[in-house]
Amino acid sequence: MIYLLPHTVFSSAERFPKKTAFVCGKEQLTYRGLADRVQQLAHLLREQGVKPGDRVGIYLHRSIETAVAIYGILRAGAVYVPLSPKAPPERNAFVVEDCGIKILVTHPSQHRNLQRLLAARTQVQTIIGGRKVEDGNVTVFNWEDVAEASTTNWAPPRQVETDLAYIIYTSGSTGKPKGIMHSHASGLAFARNAVTRYELGPDDRFGNHAPIYFDISQLAYFGAPLVGATAIIATDAETIFPASLGQLMARERMTVWYSVPLALSQLLNAGVTDGLDLSTLHTILYAGEPLAPKYVRRLMETCPQATIGNLYGPAETNVCTCYDIPAPPPNDDPIPIGEVWQNTDRLLLNENDEPVEPGQPGELLIHATTQMLGYWNLPEQSASAWFHQQLPGRPERKFYRTGDLVREGENGLLHFLGRRDHQVKVRGYRVELGAVESQLLTHPAVGEAVALTLETEDDALTLVAAVVLKNDLATTEKDIITYLKEQLPWYAVPETLYLFPGFPRTATDKVDRGKVKAMLTPGT
Amino acid sequence: MKELITNYIINEIHGGDPDLEIAPEDDLLGSGLLGSMEMMRLVEHLEQTYNFRVAPQDMAIENFMTIEAMTNYVTRVTA
Numbered sequence: 001m002i003y004l005l006p007h008t009v010f011s012s013a014e015r016f017p018k019k020t021a022f023v024c025g026k027e028q029l030t031y032r033g034l035a036d037r038v039q040q041l042a043h044l045l046r047e048q049g050v051k052p053g054d055r056v057g058i059y060l061h062r063s064i065e066t067a068v069a070i071y072g073i074l075r076a077g078a079v080y081v082p083l084s085p086k087a088p089p090e091r092n093a094f095v096v097e098d099c100g101i102k103i104l105v106t107h108p109s110q111h112r113n114l115q116r117l118l119a120a121r122t123q124v125q126t127i128i129g130g131r132k133v134e135d136g137n138v139t140v141f142n143w144e145d146v147a148e149a150s151t152t153n154w155a156p157p158r159q160v161e162t163d164l165a166y167i168i169y170t171s172g173s174t175g176k177p178k179g180i181m182h183s184h185a186s187g188l189a190f191a192r193n194a195v196t197r198y199e200l201g202p203d204d205r206f207g208n209h210a211p212i213y214f215d216i217s218q219l220a221y222f223g224a225p226l227v228g229a230t231a232i233i234a235t236d237a238e239t240i241f242p243a244s245l246g247q248l249m250a251r252e253r254m255t256v257w258y259s260v261p262l263a264l265s266q267l268l269n270a271g272v273t274d275g276l277d278l279s280t281l282h283t284i285l286y287a288g289e290p291l292a293p294k295y296v297r298r299l300m301e302t303c304p305q306a307t308i309g310n311l312y313g314p315a316e317t318n319v320c321t322c323y324d325i326p327a328p329p330p331n332d333d334p335i336p337i338g339e340v341w342q343n344t345d346r347l348l349l350n351e352n353d354e355p356v357e358p359g360q361p362g363e364l365l366i367h368a369t370t371q372m373l374g375y376w377n378l379p380e381q382s383a384s385a386w387f388h389q390q391l392p393g394r395p396e397r398k399f400y401r402t403g404d405l406v407r408e409g410e411n412g413l414l415h416f417l418g419r420r421d422h423q424v425k426v427r428g429y430r431v432e433l434g435a436v437e438s439q440l441l442t443h444p445a446v447g448e449a450v451a452l453t454l455e456t457e458d459d460a461l462t463l464v465a466a467v468v469l470k471n472d473l474a475t476t477e478k479d480i481i482t483y484l485k486e487q488l489p490w491y492a493v494p495e496t497l498y499l500f501p502g503f504p505r506t507a508t509d510k511v512d513r514g515k516v517k518a519m520l521t522p523g524t
Numbered sequence: 525m526k527e528l529i530t531n532y533i534i535n536e537i538h539g540g541d542p543d544l545e546i547a548p549e550d551d552l553l554g555s556g557l558l559g560s561m562e563m564m565r566l567v568e569h570l571e572q573t574y575n576f577r578v579a580p581q582d583m584a585i586e587n588f589m590t591i592e593a594m595t596n597y598v599t600r601v602t603a
Contacts, residue, residue: 061554061555061556062554063554085556086556086559109551109554109555109556110555110556112544112555112556112557113556235553235554235585236553236554236556237551237553237554237585237588237589238585239560240553240560240563241583241584241585241588242580242583243580243581243582243583243584244584244585244586247584270580270581270583271580271581272580272581501564501568502561502564504561505560505561
């Protein structure tokens with residue numbers, strides 16, 4: 001019976017021992033090979049004193065070792081915490097201290113950045129997979145040591161599916177990062193929902209673009225082992241060069257793709273899909289941000305055989321709604337987020353926690369088995385994340401407050417309007433920043449767009465926008481503003497438009513709005 | 525050219541970090557030496573310095589993953 005995440009790997013190792021489980025760059029592992037390495041890493045972790053429930057950090061780039069690390073840590077009964085080697089050392093040091101990480105799993109290629117993290121005087125005592133260095137305070141095992149550890153099948157610790165499995169830290173737009181706690185059950189529920197909905201099986205080849213600290217990666221990391229399929233992990237270099245990514249998709253005959261929209265729009269903008277055989281792709285999913293309709297149309301031309309699905313869900317609930325785009329969008333209205341998928345319930349509530357009238361905007365609340373356990377070590381924020389639905393004589397149901405404004409259209413589809421806190425008031429009018437952005441994206445020369453407000457000297461708010469142009473199309477700020485004036489009410493037209501060569505991005509490849517704002521604020 | 529690229533990475537991207545050692549064959553992206561933004565800055569710098577344009581289909585791993593690869597690529601296309 002599969003009720004803990006590592007059961008998926010061991011079950012597939014029984015059924016498909018010789019089948020390739022994970023591919024990354026020049027490396028690959030069969031299911032048998034993966035199960036052995038997982039067992040060995042778990043063994044080593046136990047020898048090092050790791051107890052069920054302990055947090056173990058993963059400090060890895062996109063690599064085959066990520067799969068071994070995730071499942072080895074879970075097999076030992078411990079909780080994995082993915083760290084981004086690209087994040088500032090202070091942020092990683094905060095996470096390490098916050099959840100009490102004493103052991104890190106890494107790779108020699110991360111040595112430089114890891115030294116910076118260790119220099120921040122964390123309480124890390126043991127490094128697995130690192131480069132052996134003379135350092136009296138830290139014990140280092142390399143991957144050869146892991147490969148020599150015992151593969152004997154000891155009795156794993158007694159655990160149940162609702163036990164904590166992993167903690168993902170959010171980039172934390174304000175203040176400190178928050179650790180979102182998920183159980184084995186929630187990870188498995190997401191994988192089951194996705195493979196059921198899109199009918200994925202052992203013959204599928206999952207393409208993965210997301211780093212493991214982003215839950216988009218879990219379709220490949222959890223879903224592929226669940227059905228005994230092969231997961232292809234794009235390397236960091238492949239995610240940066242669209243031409244190489246396109247070649248990887250074709251060469252590996254990927255059938256399933258799930259990423260942020262940026263990966264798809266970059267692929268289309270680079271014009272590198274001509275001559276590539278992408279006919280094996282039958283399911284292309286994206287989440288995290290909207291994909292402009294113009295890209296959806298081009299994607300449908302490039303991959304006419306594929307189902308293109310817009311998935312939506314905050315990291316606290318993982319995916320909760322989906323919309324399989326039925327036909328090329330006839331206009332530039334934002335793509336709906338669809339409706340909650342199976343095993344998921346939702347509410348649309350107003351400021352007073354009352355259901356909104358049909359067609360009115362409301363905050364989306366989600367009740368699902370994919371929902372988080374809470375925030376690590378933040379009891380108050382965990383408590384306020386939930387709405388407790390109490391109907392007479394019935395047990396209470398917990399709904400997560402997404403903070404996202406949504407409207408149910410006449411067609412019964414949910415439309416994403418923006419973050420509740422992205423709704424701003426300028427010149428006395430209420431403006432939805434997301435609406436300004438989607439209008440900007442309808443301009444043929446605009447590749448990416450951010451609308452935001454800046455404080456003026458007299459403490460008023462001014463609406464501005466920043467855009468990244470497509471490199472092959474010439475236009476001016478004035479052209480775009482003139483275009484917007486034809487499309488938007490006067491109060492929703494940005495006062496100033498800034499051209500950016502590219503946007504700063506968060507660890508999860510979303511546009512870093514805070515940084516864009518800081519770059520536009522004088523004196524910071 | 526190798527020295528120019530190495531110096532650019534150390535001085536312009538890593539704030540002149542004196543402890544940073546980069547070998548010509550180091551994977552610049554997998555090792556975290558460069559992120560996507562930094563890689564784009566470096567490409568732009570090379571374009572300006574050597575007065576050429578990188579074609580979109582050339583923006584690929586084999587041309588930019590290491591300092592060695594960049595040097596070979598730029599030498600070839602500017603020859």
